[in-house]
Structures are given as structure tokens and as C-alpha cells.
Amino acid sequence: MDPSKRTVSAESMQEEWKEIQAAQREVSLFRPLYNRYYEPIFRFIFRRTADEDLTADLCSQVFLKAMQRIGSYTFQGVPFSAWLYRIASNEIAQHFRATKKNRVVSIEDEGFADIMEEMDEEDNEALRQLLIDKLDELKDTDLQLIELRFFEHRPFKEIAEILDMTESNAKVKTYRILERLKKRLS
Incomplete structure (x- = not known):
């Protein structure tokens, strides 16, 4: 796969932006975003922890924070997932700082x-x-x-x-x- 290619079309991002705006008005409408991104975010975290239970806990924190902060999200011209990955990245770093453990590198x-x-x-x-x-x-x-x-x-x-x-x-x-x-x- 050529990583320089856009992962999401402009049309898809516009549709997603409508879903985000709906979730900003009514947090219960966050579910389609959660359903779309739970698995990729879970894999992202798991590659860095190699611990399924820890991954599930961190993933829950990511989506809880995303729901709590959805009102402050602004469209930046990149998929919504980038924002979720940033939250996930911060949660992973915070976990490893707090536990003083080394992160895992999962290589394919x-x-x-x-x-x-x-x-x-x-x-x-x-x-x-x-x-x-x-x-x-x-x-x-x-x-x-x-x-x-x-x-x-x-x-x-x-x-x-x-x-x-x-x-x-x-x-x-x-x-x-x-x-x-x-x-x-x-």
C-alpha cells in the first residue's frame, strides 16, 4: 500500500463531518463513529501494548475522552480517526509513563x-x-x-x-x- 495516498476520500470526510456535527448536538449519535473506529483504534493500541485487557481499558478511555470532547472537535481536513489516534497515542504514553514500563513494538x-x-x-x-x-x-x-x-x-x-x-x-x-x-x- 502506498502510504502517501489519502486513506479517506474527500466525500467520505464530508459525510463523516456531518456525523460528527450530529454527535456534537446529541452525544448519543456518537455510536456510528465508535462502531467505525473501535477496531482500528483497538489494533493501534494493541500493537503498542501486546496486552488485550490493557488494550481494552485504554481503548475505553480513548472513546470516553472522545465523547466528552466531541463538542470541541473541529474539522481539520483529515479523517476523524487522526483525532482518535492522537488521543490513543496520548493514553498509551500516559500509561507507560505511569507504570514505568517499556512499550512494545509490533512489527509486520x-x-x-x-x-x-x-x-x-x-x-x-x-x-x-x-x-x-x-x-x-x-x-x-x-x-x-x-x-x-x-x-x-x-x-x-x-x-x-x-x-x-x-x-x-x-x-x-x-x-x-x-x-x-x-x-x-x-
Whole structure:
């Protein structure tokens, strides 16, 4: 999948914006949004915790906060999911700060292939293992950029919204991280 492509059409975002506005008027109308995004948000959190019960708890917190704050949500030209991912990301970080545990990195073959291709490296098992070790050494914010781009296949515009930065900053940081990883693999 080409991560630079928009994940949601403009028409779909406009329809979703109507659902959001309805939920802002009447919170019970939040259910279609919850039903649409519960599973992707659950997977997003699970990839970082590897604990189903913890994931369920954090996911509940994400949607509770989203419902409580839906009135302050404003359309930013990206899917509503970006806002939910930002809340989820904050909940995950807060959990790991509070428990002083290390987060989990869940890696999929497709994401590895995308990283290797982006770094112009040949994809092989030895290099994958080395890359896993190097990813594990990244700062949380750097790792999150790589995860969102290559394992979640998010476009830079959404990554920027999730991480509260500009789109160009998300691009620059991602490619700088890839350059550092490439040097460490040599």
C-alpha cells in the first residue's frame, strides 16, 4: 500500500463531518463513529501494548475522552480517526509513563519491506533482525513516526495531525530517522 495516498476520500470526510456535527448536538449519535473506529483504534493500541485487557481499558478511555470532547472537535481536513489516534497515542504514553514500563513494538513484514525499500536496502532476514534492534533503540517519538508511516500506513498529513506537528515536519523527521537507521545498519 502506498502510504502517501489519502486513506479517506474527500466525500467520505464530508459525510463523516456531518456525523460528527450530529454527535456534537446529541452525544448519543456518537455510536456510528465508535462502531467505525473501535477496531482500528483497538489494533493501534494493541500493537503498542501486546496486552488485550490493557488494550481494552485504554481503548475505553480513548472513546470516553472522545465523547466528552466531541463538542470541541473541529474539522481539520483529515479523517476523524487522526483525532482518535492522537488521543490513543496520548493514553498509551500516559500509561507507560505511569507504570514505568517499556512499550512494545509490533512489527509486520509489509512494514519492514516498505522501510527497506525507502532506505534502498535489500530485504533479508539478517538485516531485518538488525533493524528490529535499531528500532528498539529509537526514542518513543521517533519510533511513533516510523510506526505510523510504515506499519499503520498513514499519510504524512494524518501523522502530522496525530502528533501535533506540521506535515513538512513529519516528513523531514521521518526521513532523518530513516537516514540515521541506514547509517546504523551499515
